[in-house]
Amino acid sequence: MPKLDSPQPFVTVDVVLLTLKGEELQTALVLRDREPQAGAWTLPGGWVHPGEDQDALDAAVRILRTKAGLKSPYLEQLHTFSGAHRDSRGWSVSIVYYALIPQSLADGTPSARLKWAPVEQVRALPFDHLAMLEMALSRVRSKTLYSSLPVHLMPETFSLSELQHVYEALLGAPLDKRSFRRRIDELGVVEEVKGAFASPGAHRPAQLYRVKRHAVGALALAQSNLGVKP
Amino acid sequence: MPKLDSPQPFVTVDVVLLTLKGEELQTALVLRDREPQAGAWTLPGGWVHPGEDQDALDAAVRILRTKAGLKSPYLEQLHTFSGAHRDSRGWSVSIVYYALIPQSLADGTPSARLKWAPVEQVRALPFDHLAMLEMALSRVRSKTLYSSLPVHLMPETFSLSELQHVYEALLGAPLDKRSFRRRIDELGVVEEVKGAFASPGAHRPAQLYRVKRHAVGALALAQSNLGVKP
DNA sequence: TTAATAGTGTCTGTCAGACACTATGTG
DNA sequence: CACATAGTGTCTGACAGACACTATTAA
Numbered sequence: 280m281p282k283l284d285s286p287q288p289f290v291t292v293d294v295v296l297l298t299l300k301g302e303e304l305q306t307a308l309v310l311r312d313r314e315p316q317a318g319a320w321t322l323p324g325g326w327v328h329p330g331e332d333q334d335a336l337d338a339a340v341r342i343l344r345t346k347a348g349l350k351s352p353y354l355e356q357l358h359t360f361s362g363a364h365r366d367s368r369g370w371s372v373s374i375v376y377y378a379l380i381p382q383s384l385a386d387g388t389p390s391a392r393l394k395w396a397p398v399e400q401v402r403a404l405p406f407d408h409l410a411m412l413e414m415a416l417s418r419v420r421s422k423t424l425y426s427s428l429p430v431h432l433m434p435e436t437f438s439l440s441e442l443q444h445v446y447e448a449l450l451g452a453p454l455d456k457r458s459f460r461r462r463i464d465e466l467g468v469v470e471e472v473k474g475a476f477a478s479p480g481a482h483r484p485a486q487l488y489r490v491k492r493h494a495v496g497a498l499a500l501a502q503s504n505l506g507v508k509p
Numbered sequence: 510m511p512k513l514d515s516p517q518p519f520v521t522v523d524v525v526l527l528t529l530k531g532e533e534l535q536t537a538l539v540l541r542d543r544e545p546q547a548g549a550w551t552l553p554g555g556w557v558h559p560g561e562d563q564d565a566l567d568a569a570v571r572i573l574r575t576k577a578g579l580k581s582p583y584l585e586q587l588h589t590f591s592g593a594h595r596d597s598r599g600w601s602v603s604i605v606y607y608a609l610i611p612q613s614l615a616d617g618t619p620s621a622r623l624k625w626a627p628v629e630q631v632r633a634l635p636f637d638h639l640a641m642l643e644m645a646l647s648r649v650r651s652k653t654l655y656s657s658l659p660v661h662l663m664p665e666t667f668s669l670s671e672l673q674h675v676y677e678a679l680l681g682a683p684l685d686k687r688s689f690r691r692r693i694d695e696l697g698v699v700e701e702v703k704g705a706f707a708s709p710g711a712h713r714p715a716q717l718y719r720v721k722r723h724a725v726g727a728l729a730l731a732q733s734n735l736g737v738k739p
Numbered sequence: 740t741t742a743a744t745a746g747t748g749t750c751t752g753t754c755a756g757a758c759a760c761t762a763t764g765t766g
Numbered sequence: 767c768a769c770a771t772a773g774t775g776t777c778t779g780a781c782a783g784a785c786a787c788t789a790t791t792a793a
Binding site: 455456457458461462476478480481482483484 | 781782783784785789790791792793
């Protein structure tokens with residue numbers, strides 16, 4: 280068992296919870312109610328409850344439920360931050376997850392203890408929470424280049440143009456419509472909703488799509504760019 | 510501070526240490542000397558020592574040093590495994606790293622308590638160590654497709670043909686020589702060793718290369734395949 | 740009819756893969 | 767010389783990006 284000359288690290292879970300409002304990526308912040316950093320806005324997080332949580336993912340789910348009133352969004356482990364000095368209470372470990380939710384779910388989380396902040400405007404956070412946020416943003420943007428991750432930011436049904444706008448907002452660059460649609464089609468993660476169209480103005484209505492059930496992670500990297508022979 | 514109705518999780522670090530012997534990827538296993546699983550071969554790991562380690566990476570470095578006699582190979586965080594049942598002693602967290610070393614370093618780790626096992630022949634390991642090994646293999650193979658990660662398996666100097674054989678061993682598929690050399694050149698992580706050639710037989714000697722100092726991670730994903738406009 | 744966005748047809752430059760060719764050592 | 771591997775020149779099919787074109791609605 281552990282060395283007794285010093286206490287064991289304590290273990291927490293933090294969650295970078297992201298949504299897209301309009302063209303703007305926003306992150307959830309909660310008001311800390313105890314020291315250290317009481318009264319500061321931080322990423323939602325908390326202790327692991329060994330009696331209650333099966334594992335750290337379970338703890339992340341519980342934290343999303345209790346701090347933001349959300350259940351089962353896209354949730355994935357990001358990184359584990361640890362060290363003697365990241366928290367003034369001593370040697371600590373934070374297993375960090377990131378979650379993506381559609382705006383409709385984010386709007387259903389009104390609370391004095393939770394707010395949504397545009398990620399570009401978050402310049403400082405307590406502990407090492409800013410590094411966590413930045414790593415999550417980097418991961419999401421990187422996955423946007425080659426996967427269908429951003430579909431988790433979309434509402435139940437959406438048009439391909441709306442999805443393209445989301446990709447463009449995440450990448451900060453315009454995309455070619457033809458290439459975008461080809462790629463989304465190839466990923467095979469969305470399907471038409473037969474007969475459903477969006478008509479938001481004086482123009483042709485758009486076919487609506489939804490995420491396929493049991494859609495695979497769609498992370499399959501092509502065996503290319505290295506000369507892999509078939 | 511933590512809820513006192515149950516003890517806090519305990520925190521360990523495990524390392525998937527990989528090298529390539531010939532065409533065969535091998536992983537380091539160490540003999541456990543205490544319960545549970547005393548006498549079993551497991552991944553090298555150990556408790557975090559809060560008084561000694563600055564952070565978990567520091568603990569991984571210490572574990573490599575004390576269990577394998579190695580220092581500062583390529584070392585990167587892989588994933589954190591946690592839960593109530595993965596270790597019979599209770600709710601536990603393992604922050605897992607993976608490391609790559611050249612064969613010459615691996616050969617310098619002779620010990621009755623450490624052995625090298627071909628990864629394809631490892632069918633069972635205690636705790637959840639097999640899942641850790643499999644995730645590390647998956648990560649290494651995936652990064653092989655688009656990065657220069659495998660250079661860390663190479664000796665100080667090496668020819669491009671040798672490097673290609675390593676890539677082929679990792680991917681389990683033959684690569685096209687021209688495409689491979691183009692790609693390695695584009696990655697810009699190796700440089701010629703002027704005047705150094707390998708002459709292992711009755712044929713033209715090969716230019717030797719080494720990893721560039723301060724070579725960037727070379728993980729820059731191209732902004733392509735989505736129609737990103739310049 | 741106009742305006743505005745949805746969606747498609749199709750060309751073209753680029754480049755990964757294929758592969759033949761040259762280069763250069765040993766025996 | 768033959769032989770084996772190192773290294774290069776170059777063609778080609780596929781495909782990402784460009785972009786113009788058609789489709790379809792509301793006003």
